[in-house]
Amino acid sequence: MVKAVKGTLVKCDASIKAMLVDIDSKRNNEFIIEDLDEEHVLVKETKVKELKQLLQSMLKERLKEPESSDSE
Amino acid sequence: MSASSSQALEYLELLPRQTHTKLYEQPATALAVYRCMLPHLAKSIVMAMLYMPHPFSVGALNDWFRPSAKKDKEKSLAVLEQLHIIVLKQDANNQRSYELYPGFQRSLRQALQGSGTHRSFGVPANTPDQDKVSVAFLDEYARRKWENILFYMVGSTVGLQTGSRAENEIGNGTITLLKMGEFIQQAHGRVSITRAGFTFVLQETNAQVWSLLIVYLKHAPDLGMQETEVLSFLFMLGSLELGQDYTTSTLSPTQLQMLEDLSAFGIVYRSSKNASTFYPTRLAVTLTSDAGALASAEPISNALTGSSSTRNSSQQGFIIVETNYRIYAYTSSLLQIAVLSLFTKLTTRFPNLVSGKLTKESITRAVKLGISSQQIISYLNSNAHPQMQKQRPFLPPTVMDQIRLWEYEGERVETSIGYLMKEFHSDAEYRDLANYAESLGVLVWRNDSRKVFFVDRVEQISLYLKKKAQR
Structure with missing residues (x-):
């Protein structure tokens, strides 16, 4: 029988996906329901916001933003 | 449609x-x-x-x-x-x-x-109104009321003082409704706009009216009103004639109560609270028409968005965007300036013109507030100055791309809520259902090799499966 699973589809780059999987495995797999392919994962609907925040802080840690030149 | x-x-x-x-x-x-x-x-x-x-x-x-x-x-x-x-x-x-x-x-x-004795298309007033109002008056009334609502949402967010002035004018009922629809939120006594609110403000007027009315409908049972009665009244309003006064004597108590709420939005006009007649405004009569879809060609949808003084020019758009990200907007409407300032760094204001620049900072700030690059681009597009409209696409491609890239930097993932369909028995079964989902327009993503797909709505899919099982 066909199954329907409720959740949020997250589409992103392969590199970002790797980070998402990393965050998930460090936190007892409480975010990701299913790893779909290179660029898609299914995430628990209630956890999306938290996951996004964790990703943001991880990105901030790992990437240094180039100074933006805002000349008029 | x-x-x-x-x-x-x-x-x-x-x-x-x-x-x-x-x-x-x-x-x-x-x-x-x-x-x-x-x-x-x-x-x-x-x-x-x-x-x-x-x-x-x-x-x-x-x-x-x-x-x-x-x-x-x-x-x-x-x-x-x-x-x-x-x-x-x-x-x-x-x-x-x-x-x-x-x-x-x-x-x-x-x-x-036109058969039957139903009175569902409204009953025009029998006695001629002594002080009958003109169509121009109704338009002005509806525009002012509606703009006040929008300005209340936007103005208080960007910190314009006049935002609180609007508060007094739009009434508590409307504010409660905006909160229930999660268009605005209130923290520490300060009102700020939400993501849904932005989507709301950047839509065309007709869509805005519907968004607000749908919130109204959803909460109608709490106010002791029947959903069906509310809906049929709205549909009736859509079939009325602009500039004609209609009698209130054939309306039910629910509909009378609605009339009061709707006049707060500027959808109907009543000369006083217990007047025996009401006038539908342009917001009402375009509810169920396709007119709004014709955007720039049709004055109806734009007539309400323009400011009163620069009305004629703003009907055709007022924004010029240059390839160096500079923006010039020919407007004096506070509402339009407030909307613009959500995602641009405005620097100068003249009596009929504001100018500024799209910067990375201003765009990422907007994205953080919940506006998407797509919304910004479509807002600039639909309000592009006639000079801009001579070229295709209206906006410089570099600017559009840069806006998207700026958003992408702040927002690295794209999410959609829905259902994952999996565990199909056969390839044929998978293909059949996936193609059906695609034809309904609910398919978000599919992976043929793994035989899974993702839809954003599931009701019709399950109906389809049930029917198939019966056969």
């Missing part, structure tokens, strides 16, 4: 059958649903079946369509079934055929022929 009514359609589709049946008792409602909620192909199907004495067999219906149009056919039929306008029946000989619901059929026939 215009884009603005699509959210109304979405809302309608989710109503149960009993509600639909009750709604279609009113000819005005049946006509309004037919006129503005259905795709054109679905209209043709309904028209064909309207005077058919017998059910329409599935085989005969299929003969009407080219094999290549299967997708469109399925979509139309799905909408019609979801709205409970047609029903698929199976007789003793296993012959399957479609039939119009009798209630809908009767009402639509009545609406088209």
Whole structure:
């Protein structure tokens, strides 16, 4: 029988996906329901916001933003 | 079907059958649903079946369509079934055929022929009004009321002082409604706009009216009103004539209460709280028309968005964007300036012009507040100055790309809520269902090798599966 699973589809780059999987495995797999392919994962609907925040802080840690030149 | 009514359609589709049946008792409602909620192909199907004495067999219906149009056919039929306008029946000989619901059929026939003694299209006032108001007055009234609501949402966020002035004018009921719809939120006594609120403000007027009314509908039961009565009243408003006064004596208590709320939005006008007549404004009469869809060509949708002083020029758009990200907006309307300042760094203001620049900072700030790059681009696009409209695309491609890139930097993932369909027995079963989902337009993503796909709505899919199981 066909199954329907409720959740949020997250589409992103392969590199970002790797980070998402990393965050998930460090936190007892409480975010990701299913790893779909290179660029898609299914995430628990209630956890999306938290996951996004964790990703943001991880990105901030790992990437240094180039100074933006805002000349008029 | 215009884009603005699509959210109304979405809302309608989710109503149960009993509600639909009750709604279609009113000819005005049946006509309004037919006129503005259905795709054109679905209209043709309904028209064909309207005077058919017998059910329409599935085989005969299929003969009407080219094999290549299967997708469109399925979509139309799905909408019609979801709205409970047609029903698929199976007789003793296993012959399957479609039939119009009798209630809908009767009402639509009545609406088209003008028969029956229903008064669902409103009753014009008998006695001529001594101080009859003009169409121009009604337009001005509706525009002011509506702009106040928008300005209240935007103005208080960008920190314009006059935001609080608007608060006094729009009334507590409307503010409560905006909060219930999660268009605004209040923290520490300060009102700020939400993501949904932005989507709301950047829409065209017609779509805004529907968004607000849908929130109103959802909360109608809490206010002790019947959902169906509220809906049929709205559909009736859509069929009224601008500049005509209508009597309130034929309205039910619920509808009288609504009249009061609607006049707070500027959808109807009443000279006083207990006047015996009311005037629908342009916001009301365009509720169920396609007029809004014609955006720039049609003055109706734009007439309300323009500011009063620069009305004529703003009808055709007022924003110039240069390839160096500079923006010049020919406007003096505080609302438009406030909207612009959500995502631009405004530097100078002249009596009829504001200028500024799109910067990475200003765009990422907007994205953080919940505006998407797509919304910004479509806002700039739909308000592009006639000079800009001479070139295609209207906006410089570099600017559009850069806005998207800036957003992408802040927002690295794209999310959509819905259902993952998996564990299909056979390839054929998977393909059948995935293609069906695609033709309905609910398919978000599919992976053929793993036989899984993702949809954002599941109701019609499960209906389809149930029907298939019965066969």
